[in-house]
Amino acid sequence: MEEIDHLGHERSKIEFDVEAMKIVWAGSQRALEVSDRISRLVASDPIFRKDDRTILSRKELFNTTLRKSAHAWKRIIELRLTEEEASRLRFYIDQPAFMDLHWGMFIPAIKGQGTEEQQKKWLPLAYKMQIIGCYAQTELGHGSNVQGLETTATFDPKTDEFILHSPTLTSSKWWPGGLGKASTHALIYSRLITDGQDHGVHGFIVQLRSLDDHLPLPGITIGDIGIKFGNGAYNSMDNGVLRFDHVRIPRDQMLMRVSQVTREGKYLQSDVPRQLVYGTMVYVRQTIVSDASCALSRAVCIATRYSAVRRQFGSQDGGPETQVIDYKTQQNRLFPLLASAYAYRFVGEWLKWLYTDVTQRLQANDFSTLPEAHACTAGLKSLTTSATADGIEECRKLCGGHGYLCSSGLPELFAVYIPACTYEGDNIVLLLQVSRFLMKTVSQLGSGIKPVGTTAYMGQVEHLMQCHCDVQRAEDWLKPSVILAAFQARAARMSVACAQNLSKFSSQEEGFAELSADLVEAAVAHCQLIVVTKYIEKLQQAIPGKGVKEQLAALCNIYALSLIHKHQGDFLANGCITPKQASLVNWQLRSLYAQVRPNVIGLVDAFNYTDHYLGSILGRYDGNVYPKLYEEAWKDPLNDSVVPDGYHEFIRPMLKQQLRTARL
Ligand SMILES: CCCCC/C=C\C/C=C/C/C=C\C/C=C\C/C=C\CC/C=C/C(=O)SCCNC(=O)CCNC(=O)[C@H](O)C(C)(C)COP(=O)(O)OP(=O)(O)OC[C@H]1O[C@@H](n2cnc3c(N)ncnc32)[C@H](O)[C@@H]1OP(=O)(O)O
Numbered sequence: 001m002e003e004i005d006h007l008g009h010e011r012s013k014i015e016f017d018v019e020a021m022k023i024v025w026a027g028s029q030r031a032l033e034v035s036d037r038i039s040r041l042v043a044s045d046p047i048f049r050k051d052d053r054t055i056l057s058r059k060e061l062f063n064t065t066l067r068k069s070a071h072a073w074k075r076i077i078e079l080r081l082t083e084e085e086a087s088r089l090r091f092y093i094d095q096p097a098f099m100d101l102h103w104g105m106f107i108p109a110i111k112g113q114g115t116e117e118q119q120k121k122w123l124p125l126a127y128k129m130q131i132i133g134c135y136a137q138t139e140l141g142h143g144s145n146v147q148g149l150e151t152t153a154t155f156d157p158k159t160d161e162f163i164l165h166s167p168t169l170t171s172s173k174w175w176p177g178g179l180g181k182a183s184t185h186a187l188i189y190s191r192l193i194t195d196g197q198d199h200g201v202h203g204f205i206v207q208l209r210s211l212d213d214h215l216p217l218p219g220i221t222i223g224d225i226g227i228k229f230g231n232g233a234y235n236s237m238d239n240g241v242l243r244f245d246h247v248r249i250p251r252d253q254m255l256m257r258v259s260q261v262t263r264e265g266k267y268l269q270s271d272v273p274r275q276l277v278y279g280t281m282v283y284v285r286q287t288i289v290s291d292a293s294c295a296l297s298r299a300v301c302i303a304t305r306y307s308a309v310r311r312q313f314g315s316q317d318g319g320p321e322t323q324v325i326d327y328k329t330q331q332n333r334l335f336p337l338l339a340s341a342y343a344y345r346f347v348g349e350w351l352k353w354l355y356t357d358v359t360q361r362l363q364a365n366d367f368s369t370l371p372e373a374h375a376c377t378a379g380l381k382s383l384t385t386s387a388t389a390d391g392i393e394e395c396r397k398l399c400g401g402h403g404y405l406c407s408s409g410l411p412e413l414f415a416v417y418i419p420a421c422t423y424e425g426d427n428i429v430l431l432l433q434v435s436r437f438l439m440k441t442v443s444q445l446g447s448g449i450k451p452v453g454t455t456a457y458m459g460q461v462e463h464l465m466q467c468h469c470d471v472q473r474a475e476d477w478l479k480p481s482v483i484l485a486a487f488q489a490r491a492a493r494m495s496v497a498c499a500q501n502l503s504k505f506s507s508q509e510e511g512f513a514e515l516s517a518d519l520v521e522a523a524v525a526h527c528q529l530i531v532v533t534k535y536i537e538k539l540q541q542a543i544p545g546k547g548v549k550e551q552l553a554a555l556c557n558i559y560a561l562s563l564i565h566k567h568q569g570d571f572l573a574n575g576c577i578t579p580k581q582a583s584l585v586n587w588q589l590r591s592l593y594a595q596v597r598p599n600v601i602g603l604v605d606a607f608n609y610t611d612h613y614l615g616s617i618l619g620r621y622d623g624n625v626y627p628k629l630y631e632e633a634w635k636d637p638l639n640d641s642v643v644p645d646g647y648h649e650f651i652r653p654m655l656k657q658q659l660r661t662a663r664l
């Protein structure tokens, strides 16, 4: 049967080169080729099917995780996939699994915190999957406050061993992914005690399960922590609980790049900063920013295609009703999310560069950029995941009732995504780290230390405190210099106001506690400025392809102006813009929406997602929504029988009872 493209009319209107945009989104021609090839490989392999995920029991679901992971690993070896291809394979399989923590945290932690000797011993085993590792930091009683962890690792000089122990219930490790059922080893974060002295939290490699029969080793109690939010979703992951009862490990299993314990039990600290113990979190937070663009773009792709298919009201003379995407309210909700997906893509690319740069510097013992790398990864992780979680839910609402069906793909996407606001650092806790960094920057302004990198704008603080926005007409809001000046003035004024208010308290800590809500808002303003700046810098590069740069520029303006509109309270209260200028923002936004409207299907096609990856009937590439929704409904297990299983036991007696009552 001939396939009809129900979105063909939309595609015929596109004014830019979609293939060229695909390259921009993927990062390079080669990255697009890899992505395209691997996504098709996954889509065509029945073991990677995922359409039944929301109706599987927890055990069945976990079993598919094991099957998919083992099959993926087999394919990686058979096809000799490169690291980049393997990571694409993981992405398109699209099921959280213990492998994520093994490759995403266990291995990076050994690389970042292990000595050369330790890396030589453990990495080959981990790379060949002869051991499976997880990252066990969080405890039942403490997650955000890492310094508050209670697990102890006490050195015993008699045997040259550490004794791992969980002294209280709240010291039980709780949450680590892969810990519950799959991992054989863990990187355990615990307090190091030598000679009765507590040296704070350090990392230790600990074997948990036998490599022969997978049973827990003596002294170890271990299991899964239970069902999490939503059907399917993150329940494919075995987040675990773990307790130690005086478990002994050799001394050389403490990761010793940052500090060491000698054979005699002496504690030594190298000149590497203590914060490197937190280095793996910096690495993962950076990856989470790029992941945000993927999750948001996926939801936006579904909502955009469906909004072009869906029609409500407005039929003239019996003609078709209006496509819901043509309602200005729909555009005002959807297009800023589309723009955000592109914005997070570009800031994610930049953050990856920043992380690579700081890693190279660390290897050369240059620690100067570590505080900025920490602030940027923490802040952007927080900003992008919060906006993405809200954005996915908005996309569900943009799809009306059908968005609530699991077959829309949106409920599972939302459920799997929202913990990103919590894991790798609660978003508020992370923004408070950014605000500490900002307050330090402001306090050093008079001391001759020139702010650099993402805080360089603070160097012009005197100008930023009194400058006036130059906008007279709506089109003036299209000038990058005008947008940047407004965002810089807002961020600087909010930070300076916080610093001034902090100085009114007798202690810094008291001030921080009291003003934390304002400090968080200042941190958000700073992070939004980073995203806007990096997008504008991206547009200064050569971007080939007919109309591609124009579309990206329109989206950049939508991103920035929709933020000014949303946060106009900040901009107005701090005198960065006038009420008249705020209203011109809306005029300009409407005109930008009209400019991108014919191109939105092209802009989501450029993500190059397969129907398998999208996992959504509403987001199908061909827009053939209604017949497929109808077909899908009949596949529900409830429809296996015409009369439901409980009819004779429950419904029939009720009906008969009513009949008898009625006769009475
Ligand atoms: C089948 C295919 C196979 C192939 C597969 C291939 C690839 C797969 C790859 C997979 C995917 C890749 C990656 C993804 C992996 C996983 C992601 C998915 C799931 C997520 C799993 C979740 C894991 C976790 O959640 S782990 C636990 C995370 N926990 C936290 O984040 C805790 C948050 N708390 C903290 O970070 C800290 O406690 C704190 C809040 C920062 C406070 O710390 P404290 O020491 O008390 O600090 P302060 O006193 O405030 O500060 C002291 C000083 O230090 C500075 N600081 C703080 N942190 C850092 C840091 N990280 N780096 C540098 N500096 C830091 C701070 O600013 C201060 O500085 P100052 O003294 O100058 O002011």
Ligand SMILES: Cc1cc2nc3c(=O)[nH]c(=O)nc-3n(C[C@H](O)[C@H](O)[C@H](O)COP(=O)(O)OP(=O)(O)OC[C@H]3O[C@@H](n4cnc5c(N)ncnc54)[C@H](O)[C@@H]3O)c2cc1C
Pocket (backbone or CB within 6 Å): 101, 135, 136, 137, 138, 141, 142, 143, 144, 145, 174, 175, 176, 177, 234, 239, 419, 422, 423, 424, 425, 426, 427, 428, 429, 432, 516
């Ligand atoms: C799906 C998932 C997977 C995870 N995987 C892992 C893993 O693999 N390994 C691992 O070690 N951990 C893992 N975690 C744990 C995760 O890292 C922690 O849950 C996270 O760091 C938040 O810590 P918490 O749970 O202690 O939250 P809490 O700190 O208890 O937060 C509770 C509330 O208190 C607020 N709050 C806390 N401190 C402050 C403060 N100083 N100022 C203002 N407000 C504050 C928070 O904003 C939040 O609203 C995972 C968690 C989840 C949900």
